[in-house]
Amino acid sequence: MVIDTVRCVGCMDCVVACKTENQVPEGFNRDWIAYDTTGTFPTLHMEIRSERCNHCDNPPCVSCCPTGASHVHPVGAVVLVDADKCIGCKGCVASCPYGARFIHPDGYADKCTFCIHRVEQGLLPACVSVCPTHCMHFGDLDDPNSEVSTLLASRNHHVLMPDAGTKPRIFYLT
Amino acid sequence: MQELTITRHNELVDPLMHIWSWQIPVYLFLGGLVAGIMIISGYFVLQGQYKKNVFSCFYLPHIALVLLSGGMAALFLDLEHKLYFWRLFTTFQIAAPMSWGSWLLMIVYPALWINTLIRIPERYQGKIPIFDDWSAELNKHPTLIKNIGILNMLLGTLLGMYTGVLLSSFGARPLWNSAMLWMLFLVSGLSAAAAFVHLITTDEYEREMLAKADNAFLTLELFVFGGFLTGLLTSSRVHIEAARLLIDGPYAPVFWVLVIGMGIVLPLIIQLLAVNHKVKHTAVGPLLVLAGGLTLRFVIVYAGQFSHWT
Numbered sequence: 516m517v518i519d520t521v522r523c524v525g526c527m528d529c530v531v532a533c534k535t536e537n538q539v540p541e542g543f544n545r546d547w548i549a550y551d552t553t554g555t556f557p558t559l560h561m562e563i564r565s566e567r568c569n570h571c572d573n574p575p576c577v578s579c580c581p582t583g584a585s586h587v588h589p590v591g592a593v594v595l596v597d598a599d600k601c602i603g604c605k606g607c608v609a610s611c612p613y614g615a616r617f618i619h620p621d622g623y624a625d626k627c628t629f630c631i632h633r634v635e636q637g638l639l640p641a642c643v644s645v646c647p648t649h650c651m652h653f654g655d656l657d658d659p660n661s662e663v664s665t666l667l668a669s670r671n672h673h674v675l676m677p678d679a680g681t682k683p684r685i686f687y688l689t
Numbered sequence: 690m691q692e693l694t695i696t697r698h699n700e701l702v703d704p705l706m707h708i709w710s711w712q713i714p715v716y717l718f719l720g721g722l723v724a725g726i727m728i729i730s731g732y733f734v735l736q737g738q739y740k741k742n743v744f745s746c747f748y749l750p751h752i753a754l755v756l757l758s759g760g761m762a763a764l765f766l767d768l769e770h771k772l773y774f775w776r777l778f779t780t781f782q783i784a785a786p787m788s789w790g791s792w793l794l795m796i797v798y799p800a801l802w803i804n805t806l807i808r809i810p811e812r813y814q815g816k817i818p819i820f821d822d823w824s825a826e827l828n829k830h831p832t833l834i835k836n837i838g839i840l841n842m843l844l845g846t847l848l849g850m851y852t853g854v855l856l857s858s859f860g861a862r863p864l865w866n867s868a869m870l871w872m873l874f875l876v877s878g879l880s881a882a883a884a885f886v887h888l889i890t891t892d893e894y895e896r897e898m899l900a901k902a903d904n905a906f907l908t909l910e911l912f913v914f915g916g917f918l919t920g921l922l923t924s925s926r927v928h929i930e931a932a933r934l935l936i937d938g939p940y941a942p943v944f945w946v947l948v949i950g951m952g953i954v955l956p957l958i959i960q961l962l963a964v965n966h967k968v969k970h971t972a973v974g975p976l977l978v979l980a981g982g983l984t985l986r987f988v989i990v991y992a993g994q995f996s997h998w999t
Contacts, residue, residue, distance in 0.1 A: 527696065547697035555690065566695070575860055581787035582776040600776050603769025605701075605708040606787055612861035612998040614706065617699035622770035676998045678925065679861065 516629070516643075517663045517672070518565055519688040522650035525550065525563040529642035529651065533567075536630060536641035540620050545627045546642055562689070565642065565651065568615040568627040569675065569683030570594045576607035576616060576624075585624070591655070592684070593631050598623040612679040629653070656684065693999075706994045712767035714986035718881070719760030720852045721874050721982065725882025726753040727797070727845025729899070730804060734838030737831075739808050745886055745895060750804035750841075757797065786858045790851045793844070800837075800844050803827075807834055849875035856993060863924075864931035864989070864996035869917040874986075876913055880906035881982040884956070884975035896970055900960050903978060907957045914949070931996035940992040948988055952981015 525548045533539060533546045546567035554560050574594050577585045584600035585607050587593070596607075601623035608616045608624060619625040630640035634653075638644070643651040654663040666672075667686055674683040701708045730749040733739065768774055778795070782788040806824045814821055827834060853871030860866050883903035890896050921932035935944045959974040 530696065543699050544697045547695055549696075550694040552692045552694075553690070566697075578784040579787065579858060581782055581785045581791060582773075583780050583782055584776070598770075600773070601770050602773045602776055603771070604767075604787060605769065606785075606859075608702065608708050609706065609859050609994070610861050614697070614699070614702045614997075617702050618708075618769050622773075678927075679998045 516570075516640075516685045517652040517654075517666050517688060518685065519648075519650040519652075519666075519670075520562045520564055521688065522648040523563045523565055524648055525565075526647060528645045528647055529565045532641040532645040533627070533630075536633075537628070539625075543617050543619070543625070545625070562687075564687055565646075566613070566615075566675070567642075567685070568594060568611075569613055569681065569685045570627075570629060572682035572684060573680065575610040575612075575681060579606045579610045581606065588631060590631070590635065591629065593629045593634075594626075595628055595631065596624050596626060598625075612676050612681065613683075706997065707991075709767065709990055709994060711987075712763040714983070714990045715763040716760045716767070717852045717855075717874065717986045717990070718983045719756050719763070721849055721878025721986075722881045722885060722979075723753045723757045723760065723797075723801075723878075724845045724849030724852070724875065725878040725880070726750075726756070726885065727801065727804075727841045727848065728879060729882050729886060729902075731838040731841030731843075731845060734804065734807060734841065735835055736838075737835075739834065745890070747808055747810050749886065750801050751810075754798070754801050754805070757794075757801070761794070786851065786855045790855060793847055793851055797844050797848055800840050803837055804841050807837065846875065849878040852878070856989070859993075861998060862931075862993045862996050863927040863998070864921070864934060865993040866928070867917055867920050869913060869920055870989075873910070873913045873917055876906055876910045877982050877985055880910055881979055884978035884982075887960075887970070888972055888975035888979070897964065900964050900970060900974070903975070904957055904960050904964065907953050907960075907978070910953055911949075927996070927998050931992075934992045934995060935988070938992075939995070940988055943984065944988050944992075947984045948981055951977055952984055953978075956981070 527548055530544060530546055537545060539545050546565060549564045549566050551562045552559055570593055577587055577594060582600045582602055584597045586595060588595050603618060603622045605618060616624050616626045633640060639653050643653045652663050652666060654661040656663055658664060666688060670688045672686045672688050674686055697703055726749050730745050733745040765774065777791040781792060806820060806827055809820060809824050850871040853874035856865040857867055857870040880903055883899045883906055887896055887899040887903060918932050921928045934940050956974040956977040962968045963970045
């Protein structure tokens with residue numbers, strides 16, 4: 516996934532769409548907005564980002580799971596949780612440097628799924644499909660001709676906490 | 690300057706992670722204590738002390754079974770999806786320390802149980818006749834008994850290491866992400882076990898020996914703490930920030946006063962005086978060591994969750 520921070524206005528449509536599509540319980544979020552201000556007054560810079568699970572290439576939440584409930588889906592290398600295997604040990608929550616996971620009120624670990632149920636039907640994730648500024652782009656990073664690969668090749672971008680070593684797969688255009 | 694505001698407010702995760710409460714420190718403490726007991730008990734068995742009226746060989750494995758079950762109960766209470774706990778034993782995840790630990794505990798239980806059969810305390814003899822028969826059979830094979838002692842020492846070492854490896858494998862928590870943590874928890878477990886025997890044994894030889902051993906473990910623990918903090922302070926920015934949580938941050942008072950001062954230095958002084966016959970052996974030293982060991986787990990678990998990448 517590629518997110519254009521220049522276009523994102525922090526309207527939270529993506530947050531509402533996710534909560535509605537995935538019936539995320541009240542008080543919890545699978546995605547959220549971050550307002551990141553850097554610099555020294557008056558030379559300040561604000562970056563607005565729509566954030567969620569980074570579906571890392573090296574996901575510590577998967578390697579630490581004692582039951583295999585946290586796993587990588589073969590389609591698009593999406594990181595998912597099998598609720599019927601999860602014991603609620605919270606190890607995956609502790610292992611995520613992004614705080615992207617939470618414990619669902621029913622007891623299992625929960626997080627963004629990239630709306631895999633929609634993607635398997637050829638649809639876009641709910642957050643991407645509703646974005647009014649079209650700042651979010653979803654596609655195949657392994658295909659050099661895909662929209663996301665083209666954007667990454669032509670624009671400056673960064674990932675969150677690269678030093679954590681998880682190799683996140685959500686890229687932010689700047 | 691950097692100011693980050695997020696709209697997320699997930700329970701147990703925001704504003705700072707606090708997913709693990711008292712259950713995990715208690716589990717880690719009891720796990721470490723049992724690990725130390727297995728090593729000490731196994732050592733006594735290996736030395737042939739089981740032939741004498743020595744407390745460690747008589748009661749320690751029985752007590753360890755109870756303590757370990759208490760630790761497992763605390764762990765069970767922490768699980769959020771309790772009815773699915775059996776999933777731990779339907780798979781083995783080679784990259785997950787928690788999976789290794791689950792299966793290790795499945796071996797620890799029978800190892801401890803067979804240790805209890807070496808010498809059944811008089812008050813329990815005849816209660817379950819088949820256990821008496823097995824005990825008699827075991828005692829015909831001294832080499833087998835020595836191997837049981839070695840097995841207990843080996844499994845105790847692995848269990849003590851595991852309690853630290855479990856936390857240190859979480860790279861997202863810089864305070865835990867140290868290669869010294871397993872050593873710290875193993876030495877602390879040994880120290881707690883030595884203090885435990887020192888506290889409740891009625892045997893003079895054992896009390897003196899375990900007090901001396903505890904002094905060595907406490908001294909070693911101070912050095913391991915030095916290595917642990919030095920390792921963090923010479924690492925990346927987030928690791929330095931994590932170390933400072935203990936050194937001069939919000940956890941410093943508890944760390945310096947309760948863990949280092951009252952949990953290690955003070956009992957070390959008291960027990961050094963006791964083994965040099967300057968003062969009598971009392972319960973004060975070992976009780977401080979046990980309280981310090983428990984507080985150490987609380988501080989590390991809580992401060993570790995507080996530490997994070999930015």
